[in-house]
Amino acid sequence: MNQTKEMTSKAYFGVSDVAIVILSMDEEERFYFEYVTPSFTTFFNCNLNNLIGSNVFDIFPALPKDLYLMAKNAVINGAKEEYFVSDQILQEPIRITCYQSEPGYCTCFLERYSDYEREYELRLRSFAFQSLVEEASNVVIWYKKKTKKARFHKIDSLFWNLQFLEDDFIRQIVSENIVHPQSKNHFLKLVRLAYNKKQASGDIKLKNNKGNYIYVNIHLYYREEDNPDFSTLMIMIKNIQKEKMEAARIKRMAERDRLTDLYNRGAIEDIITKCLNKNRTKCEKVGVIIIDMDNFRDANNYYGHLYGDKVLIEYSKELAKIFPEETTYIGRTGGDEFLVFLTDVKTDEEVIDKMKQIIKINHKLLVLPHKEFQISTSIGASVANRSETDFSSLFMNADIALYKVKNQGGNSFALYNETDEANRSVEINEKVLERVKPYNPIFLSPYSKLFPQMRKKVNRLLFQMASAFSFQRIYLVNKDNYLEQIWHEPEVTNLVINFDSIGIHELLQEKKMIFYPDIKNNYPTIDEIAKAQGIKSSVLIALFDQDNYLGYIGCNDCRNVREFTENDLKSLGYFAGILAILIQKEE
Structure with a gap:
C-alpha cells in the first residue's frame, strides 16, 4: 500500500491518490478513453497503451450501470455528478467526480475513498486539485x-x-x-x-x-x-x-493626479529613480524640465477654481502633445507645477526646442482680459549623463535654472549650467520682487524691527515659499520671539503657535530645522493647539547670518499630512538663506 501511494503521488503532481480520465461519447452513447493519467493504471493495474481509444465497457465490462448513467448525464446535460463505488472490479472504495469538460466529453476524477476524509485538507490546499476541480475559467492542456x-x-x-x-x-x-x-x-x-x-x-x-x-x-x-x-x-x-x-x-x-491624469509627484520621482538605477551603466543623456505657471494662483482666485481646473487640464493635454510617451514621463508635482522626465536626450538643443514649444502654449490657453492676472510660464531644465546623476541632482539643477528665470521676471526658460548655481546664492533681484504683486498680503508686526521698505520684499519671499511648497500659512519670528511678519491664505487663521515656553530657539540653533513630530515630543499638548489652528504638517527653519542666529520661519500645511523630501529641505534652506540676507542687509 505504501508503495502504491508513493507511485500515485508522483504520478499526479503531488496530489495523493488521484487519477484523471477523459472520456468521449459517440452518437450511439458509447464511451471511449481519450486520456488517462499514469496514476489510473496504478489504480487498476492495467496497460496504458491498451486504454486510449478503447471502449470503456470493453475494458471494464462489469462497471455499474449507475456509473454509465452518471457519465451520460454529465456529457448531455452538463451536470456535475458524484459516485461512490466498491466492488470486485475496483477492489476498494473509490469516489468518482464526473462533469462535462466540453461538448461530447467528460472528465472524471477518481480518489481513494478510504483516504478521502484524512486527505481532505491537503487536497483542498493543493493547487492542482483546486485548479482542476474547483476554480472556474480554466483550460487544462496535456501536451505530449x-x-x-x-x-x-x-x-x-x-x-x-x-x-x-x-x-x-x-x-x-x-x-x-x-x-x-x-x-x-x-x-x-x-x-x-x-x-x-x-x-x-x-x-x-x-x-x-x-x-x-x-x-x-x-x-x-x-x-x-x-x-x-x-x-x-x-x-x-x-x-x-x-x-x-x-x-x-x-x-x-x-x-495619477486625479485632475490632469498626469503622474503625481511621488510617482514621477519613483519613475525617475528606478529608471536611473536600472540603467546606470548606459551613457545616454537624460533630462528634467520643471514648469511653473506664473501668477496662476492670482488668476485662479479671481476667475474661480473651475476656470483654474480647466486651464490645468487643457495645459496638461498640450504638454502631452509635445512629449511622446515612448521616451518621456510627465507629472504634476504641485498646484501649478509640472515636471517632465526625458529618458533619451540626444543634444541640449533638443531640450531647448522643447522648452520653446512649451512657452508657445501660453498664447493658446493663458491669454486673459485682465493684465494683472496674466498667466505665463517659467521653465528650468537640466541635462546629465544617465550613469553620472541621480534624481536629486537632476531636480536641483533644473530648479536652479528655474530660479534664474524667475529672478529675471519669468515667462521664459533656461538650461542649467554650473555658473547658475554660483550666482543663485549671491544675487537677489529686488526689482523683480518689488514689481510682482503679492497675493493677499497680510502683515502682523506689532514689534517689528524691520524697516518698512523691506516688508513688501519679505512678504513676497514668504509668498514664493508658500507657493512653491503649497503652504497655507508662513510666518517670520525673530530671536526675541516677536512675530515679525505673516502671510496666509484667506480661509486660514492668522493665529500662530507661541513656542517660547518649550525653548524652541535653543532647539533650532542646534538642529537648524525641526518638524511637527519633534515639537510634539517636547510639547505633548501641541496637538490641541495645532488642531485649533488647522495645522496638519509644520516645519520650522532657523535663520542664520553666518553663525548669528536671527530667528525662524514657520511653515504650516493646513490641508495635508506630508513628508518632506531631501529636495524640499534643500530648497527651504535656500529660501531661508535669502531671507536672512534680506533682513541682515537692512539691519
Missing part, C-alpha cells in the same frame, strides 16, 4: 512532447476553437499570435523551464475565442516517463483579466 499532440480539458469556452488547432500546439499558438507578441519570449522561456525544472509559472497575454488578448496565469508541469511517448507537459491556464484590470486601476489611482 514527442508527438506534439495536445489534449484539452475546458471548464468554459473562454479560449480557442479546437477544430482549428494543429498537432504541434506549442508552435501554433506562438506562430499564429494566440500568445501576444510581447508575451512570446516569456511563454517559450516558461516551457523550456518546465522541461528542465519540471514546473514553471507566470502571467502572459493570450487571445480568447473572441479575438481579444486577455491576461492569464499559466502553470506548467512536466511529467517525464520512461517511455518518451507518454512524457507529458500539463499546462493549466486561468483567466486573471479581471484581477489584472482591477490591480491596474488601483495602481493608476495611486500614481
